[in-house]
Amino acid sequence: MVDPVKMVIAVRKDLDMGKGKIAGQVAHAAVECALKSEKYNKKIFKEWIDTNQKKVVIKVNGEEELEKLLELCRSSGFIYAEIHDAGYTQVEPGTFTCLGIGPARSSELDPITGDFSLL
C-alpha cells in the first residue's frame, strides 16, 4: 500500500487573514517543521524532500480546533510547529494562527487531520 509522507498545515479561518498573511504564516510553520524533522527524524525528512515535500493546507474553524489538534500532536508524538503571530498587522500579538504537523506518513496523519477541508 502506498503511504506517502506529507506535511499538514492547519490554518484558522475565523481570523480572516489576507492571502499574503496566510501564506507567510503557513511558510513559517512549514520551515519550522522541516527543520525539526531534518534534526529529529532524518529518514522521514529525506523521504519527504525526495517526494517533492508534499504539503496539504487545511482550515479549522477557530482557536479551539487548533488547540485540539495541538494536543493530538503532542500525545501522538508528531513533529509540529505552533505559529503565534508577532501581530504587527491584521491580528493581535501572540495570536495562534496556524499549526504545522509532520512530515509524517499519511496513515498516521489522516486519522487526526483527514476530516478537515482544504483551505
Added chain:
Amino acid sequence: MVDPVKMVIAVRKDLDMGKGKIAGQVAHAAVECALKSEKYNKKIFKEWIDTNQKKVVIKVNGEEELEKLLELCRSSGFIYAEIHDAGYTQVEPGTFTCLGIGPARSSELDPITGDFSLL
C-alpha cells in the same frame, strides 16, 4: 544602521490561485530557500532564524516579471528557489508560480524587490 535579514517570496497574481494553493506554493519556496541557506550560508541562515525568520510575500503581474526577478537573483548570487507546480490542481503542470529569494540583508534585497506590492 539596522539591516535585517529577510526572505522575500514573489507570487504571480495572474494565475488566480486560491489562498490555500498560494500558501502551499509559498511554503515550498520558503522551505527550499531555508534549506539552501542552511547549507550554503550558515551565518545568514542563523541570523534569519534568530530574528524570527522574517518573510515578505510580494506579488508580481505574471511570468515575465518572475523571470526577470529570477535573472536578477542569478546575476546577484542570491540564494533562490524557483517553484514550478506539479499541476494537479488549479494550474497547468510545470507552471512557474513563485520565487523565493534569500534570506539575505534587506539592503541587498530591496533594490530588486522593493518596488513590488505586498500580496
